[in-house]
Amino acid sequence: MLNKKQIRECLDVFEDMFPDAECELTHKNPFELLVAVVLSAQATDALVNKVTPQLFKKYKSPEDYLAVPLEELQHDIKSIGLYRNKAKNIQKLSHTLIDKFNGKVPSTKQELESLAGVGRKTANVVASVAFDEPAIAVDTHVERVSKRLAICRYKDSVLEVEKTLMRQLPKEEWSDTHHRMIFFGRYHCKAQRPNCEECQLLHLCREGQKRMRKKERK
DNA sequence: AACTCGGGGCA
DNA sequence: TGCCCAGAGTT
DSSP states (O other): OOOHHHHHHHHHHHHHHOTTOOOTTTTSOHHHHHHHHHHTTTSOHHHHHHHHHHHHHHOOSHHHHHSSOHHHHHHHTTTSSSHHHHHHHHHHHHHHHHHHSTTSOOOSHHHHHTSTTOOHHHHHHHHHHHHOOOOOOOOHHHHHHHHHTTSSOTTOOHHHHHHHHHHHSOGGGHHHHHHHHHHIIIIISOSSSOOGGGOTTGGGOHHHHHHHHHHHHO
């Protein structure tokens, strides 16, 4: 496990590589953000961003999503994967918003998680981006990067990764670090072919050094 | 813990 | 072609 000083070094490198890393969904209102994040499960941002402009033009409130037949909504989001379930979830979630939250998106993680199609990660993203609540959403990138760099233990569950990050990272940097780690994982420390050769963190990365040794032997 | 949903992107 | 993606729900 890395110590505080080593973790600080990681954060500085993240900032150096991706100073402007930001969630592309930030500018939207809480309801649009919620829908966009629910849609983005197992789909790339680019794909979601292609669909949302026209989608949000047509649907502006929970009522709007309930005003059309399920088939119509499914058709409107078809180019994103998993569209059947996602369309159902969005209608169910719209119903809950009207029913229990006065038509507004709730701000706490617990309330958000009670909505259809909203799990821990989505709840964390919405709470932190839309309502400035302290939260770190652990997705596949954050998990992989944290484990390779030994910011957490390799065997940690997703929940344990989240706890460790909240304990190790300064709260005021959670949001920025979160986005930078995602960029770092997506474009540099990739799942398949991490670019260890040009990595500024190789000297303190167990996984990277292991990979370089393996390459050496070939 | 393992499986399913799923179209699009990329090698 | 085959594999992966900023996941959630069910068993």
